[in-house]
Amino acid sequence: MQYKSQAVAKPYFIAAIGLFLGQILFGLIMGLQYVIGDFLFPLIPFNVARMVHTNLLIVWLLFGFMGAAYYMIPEESETELFSPKLALALFWIFLVAGALTIVGYLAVPYATLAELTGNDILETMGREFLEQPLVTKIGIVIVALAFLFNITMTVLKGRKTSITVVLLLGLWGLAIFFLFSFYNPTNLVMDKFYWWWTVHLWVEGVWELILGALLAFVLIKVTGVDREVIEKWLYVIITLSLVTGLIGTGHHYYWIGTPEYWQWWGSVFSALEPIPFFAMTVFAFNMVNRRRREHPNKAATLWALGTGVMAFLGAGVWGFLHTLAPVNYYTHGTQITAAHGHMAFYGAYAMVVLCIISYAMPILRGRAANSNKAQVVEMWSFWLMTIAIVFITLFLTAAGILQVWLQRVSDTPLPFMVVQDKVALFYWMREWTGVVFLIGLVLYIASFFIKGEEKAA
Amino acid sequence: MEANVTLPLQKPVARHLPGDLAIWFFIAAELLAFCVFFAAYAFTRAKHVELFNAEQLTLDRNAGALNTILLLTASYFVVRAVQAAEAGLKDKVAPWLAAGFLCGSGFVAVKVTEYADKLGAGITLSTSPFYMFYLSLTFFHFMHVLLGLVILAILWFHARRGNYGPDNATAMNNLHSGASYWHMVDLVWIILFPLVYVLR
Amino acid sequence: MENLTHTPVPVDTRRSTLVWLALIAATLATWGLGEEGASGPTAVAALLAIAALKSRAVILDFMGLRHAPLLWKGIVLGWLALVCTLIALAYWKGMP
Ligand code: HEM
Numbered sequence: 034m035q036y037k038s039q040a041v042a043k044p045y046f047i048a049a050i051g052l053f054l055g056q057i058l059f060g061l062i063m064g065l066q067y068v069i070g071d072f073l074f075p076l077i078p079f080n081v082a083r084m085v086h087t088n089l090l091i092v093w094l095l096f097g098f099m100g101a102a103y104y105m106i107p108e109e110s111e112t113e114l115f116s117p118k119l120a121l122a123l124f125w126i127f128l129v130a131g132a133l134t135i136v137g138y139l140a141v142p143y144a145t146l147a148e149l150t151g152n153d154i155l156e157t158m159g160r161e162f163l164e165q166p167l168v169t170k171i172g173i174v175i176v177a178l179a180f181l182f183n184i185t186m187t188v189l190k191g192r193k194t195s196i197t198v199v200l201l202l203g204l205w206g207l208a209i210f211f212l213f214s215f216y217n218p219t220n221l222v223m224d225k226f227y228w229w230w231t232v233h234l235w236v237e238g239v240w241e242l243i244l245g246a247l248l249a250f251v252l253i254k255v256t257g258v259d260r261e262v263i264e265k266w267l268y269v270i271i272t273l274s275l276v277t278g279l280i281g282t283g284h285h286y287y288w289i290g291t292p293e294y295w296q297w298w299g300s301v302f303s304a305l306e307p308i309p310f311f312a313m314t315v316f317a318f319n320m321v322n323r324r325r326r327e328h329p330n331k332a333a334t335l336w337a338l339g340t341g342v343m344a345f346l347g348a349g350v351w352g353f354l355h356t357l358a359p360v361n362y363y364t365h366g367t368q369i370t371a372a373h374g375h376m377a378f379y380g381a382y383a384m385v386v387l388c389i390i391s392y393a394m395p396i397l398r399g400r401a402a403n404s405n406k407a408q409v410v411e412m413w414s415f416w417l418m419t420i421a422i423v424f425i426t427l428f429l430t431a432a433g434i435l436q437v438w439l440q441r442v443s444d445t446p447l448p449f450m451v452v453q454d455k456v457a458l459f460y461w462m463r464e465w466t467g468v469v470f471l472i473g474l475v476l477y478i479a480s481f482f483i484k485g486e487e488k489a490a
Numbered sequence: 491m492e493a494n495v496t497l498p499l500q501k502p503v504a505r506h507l508p509g510d511l512a513i514w515f516f517i518a519a520e521l522l523a524f525c526v527f528f529a530a531y532a533f534t535r536a537k538h539v540e541l542f543n544a545e546q547l548t549l550d551r552n553a554g555a556l557n558t559i560l561l562l563t564a565s566y567f568v569v570r571a572v573q574a575a576e577a578g579l580k581d582k583v584a585p586w587l588a589a590g591f592l593c594g595s596g597f598v599a600v601k602v603t604e605y606a607d608k609l610g611a612g613i614t615l616s617t618s619p620f621y622m623f624y625l626s627l628t629f630f631h632f633m634h635v636l637l638g639l640v641i642l643a644i645l646w647f648h649a650r651r652g653n654y655g656p657d658n659a660t661a662m663n664n665l666h667s668g669a670s671y672w673h674m675v676d677l678v679w680i681i682l683f684p685l686v687y688v689l690r
Numbered sequence: 691m692e693n694l695t696h697t698p699v700p701v702d703t704r705r706s707t708l709v710w711l712a713l714i715a716a717t718l719a720t721w722g723l724g725e726e727g728a729s730g731p732t733a734v735a736a737l738l739a740i741a742a743l744k745s746r747a748v749i750l751d752f753m754g755l756r757h758a759p760l761l762w763k764g765i766v767l768g769w770l771a772l773v774c775t776l777i778a779l780a781y782w783k784g785m786p
Pocket residue numbers: 161236237284285303304305306307344347348349351352353354355356357361364365366367370373374375377378381382
């Protein structure tokens with residue numbers, strides 16, 4: 034660790050992993066409810082478990098991004114963090130607010146929670162991913178602004194690199210597009226229209242900048258390749274991401290009451306969205322092949338390469354699969370969407386956060402890399418989680434294809450629930466594979482506690 | 491004006507990309523985007539031949555042709571700028587770039603009057619498939635012209651300081667990269683003009 | 691960039707000027723066909739051929755891909771061939 038204040042990243046990373054574990058547990062609960070409908074009913078209804086699963090995902094990724102920023106920015110800017118105290122205070126505020134929100138979801142019915150938290154003042158609740166009560170949303174904005182203030186001040190007083198510029202752009206974008214979660218027009222078309230400005234423009238817009246910056250940082254560290262080479266690629270990748278991703282929002286505007294030209298704009302531009310993801314993969318492998326040093330942290334390099342490949346598969350390939358208007362006409366909102374959502378979120382954002390944690394955590398604990406034994410376990414966890422998500426994706430895709438066929442394409446379409454029964458086998462397989470994923474995650478956590486000969490810092 | 495420089499090169503030069511690999515990756519992605527759009531236009535037209543043939547006549551073909559000439563000329567001037575830099579004539583680079591920039595700006599001016607005319611007539615993206623494509627394709631290209639102009643302006647700024655010459659490999663790489671991007675903008679229009687304005 | 695060295699590019703301004711003039715002439719031809727109201731398979735073929743030749747000149751002479759690695763030359767010329775083929779196909783499909 035080169036700067037003392039980088040240490041504030043540590044609690045963020047630990048919280049991220051803890052919440053990740055929670056997310057997976059709720060995923061498994063829901064997976065079981067898919068095949069055993071009344072499992073844990075009425076204690077944890079499906080809709081509540083779903084909310085917890087997806088909100089924990091978003092929150093742990095945000096913890097990961099913030100931790101990454103606190104770790105990277107001092108090192109890139111070559112100066113201590115503007116205010117480590119503020120960073121630590123924000124950590125506790127965010128953690129407590131997040132925990133209270135989850136408890137709220139689980140303890141009282143959602144409608145009661147809405148009443149209790151002043152949803153009638155400004156109605157923002159009840160929309161997927163943005164279910165948080167108004168107070169939580171306001172809390173998120175305050176935490177985000179204070180966080181941005183902290184890191185922006187750090188960058189301003191220190192060295193400016195293309196990595197910090199891209200990271201800052203991404204994080205500011207994240208905060209700005211979240212503001213659309215406060216805008217909830219009564220017109221359902223308008224509601225959906227702007228809902229995507231948060232949801233889509235996050236994962237297929239500004240988050241890609243964060244992804245690119247994190248990946249570039251780790252690659253520079255583990256390969257020792259010259260900054261200029263990496264920087265040029267970074268700029269090309271983010272330009273392509275923004276051009277295709279911004280207009281690509283149209284792939285959610287096909288038949289929701291928006292003008293017809295979105296079918297063309299959405300199809301053409303979103304069809305090109307895989308290109309920047311592809312470039313990221315090429316870039317990662319290229320850098321590792323041209324490496325000028327052998328970094329002792331082999332696990333981090335593996336995560337970096339894995340991120341490139343899995344993001345391309347999950348976002349690029351599985352996204353492309355259903356992004357053209359004539360295809361989406363049939364696949365919209367089916368298990369194909371869920372298959373893509375899982376592989377893309379894991380491959381791009383979960384993996385890149387795990388990657389930076391894998392790289393930074395040993396250093397934060399005073400060594401360049403973990404012992405060989407610990408790294409072997411970590412690599413096992415990499416393969417278990419990654420292969421599990423690939424199979425979860427394949428099973429859901431199979432279920433999705435059948436679903437589309439039986440329920441929508443067929444001349445004698447079957448009702449939704451009848452079809453769900455017919456594809457139950459795939460849901461069982463998804464659930465068992467989910468258990469494998471959980472084992473992988475537990476191994477990941479265990480790898481932090483394995484002793485052995487460590488490499489000096 | 492003519493200071494023809496010819497450096498006959500007997501030995502074949504090692505094959506290499508004019509500009510950075512990253513910019514060529516970018517150019518390839520852009521070309522792919524336009525390819526998809528061109529094909530979408532053409533195949534949609536096949537379904538509405540009469541509509542497309544009728545509405546195509548409402549476009550200003552003279553403006554389209556004039557714009558083609560402006561872009562071609564801009565490209566030619568940029569070529570001359572690069573050649574001046576290659577030949578070490580550092581003080582010639584900026585004027586050629588400026589000339590290219592002027593022609594590009596001319597394109598923008600002509601295009602803006604075309605848009606004003608169409609929008610004034612109440613035409614929007616939702617008017618008909620033909621106008622949807624006309625506006626989408628040309629506007630997407632228009633954005634590229636603007637970006638290209640920004641790049642030319644940056645190159646011009648550096649050229650004024652005498653940065654471009656065979657003695658500065660990094661600068662030459664940047665110059666070639668920027669020039670290649672500009673030519674791509676030209677290349678796409680060469681297809682776009684006949685396709686949307688003339689082919690029937 | 692690791693040890694970037696400048697690779698000289700053949701400079702032939704006369705050729706560039708001639709190419710430019712030819713491109714202008716070709717543009718006038720396209721415009722003329724438009725003024726004539728030319729339509730149908732022959733006109734489409736002629737216009738596409740002109741566009742292809744113009745594009746090829748820009749790719750090889752202006753962009754300088756004549757001296758580029760064959761892969762890249764292939765990619766961009768291949769793009770041109772693809773675009774022209776797709777357009778031709780679509781117009782053929784739209785014939786009465
Ligand atoms: C890392 C990047 C990405 C992530 C995390 C992601 C995640 C998601 C998620 C969670 C959904 C479901 C949203 C809902 O609840 O309705 C979704 C939908 C969708 N995504 Fe992605 N995605 C990414 C990239 C892409 C890309 C690159 C494409 C296109 C090439 C794409 C195409 C789509 C489409 C078409 C839908 C709508 C599916 C439907 O109509 O049901 N996504 N994405």
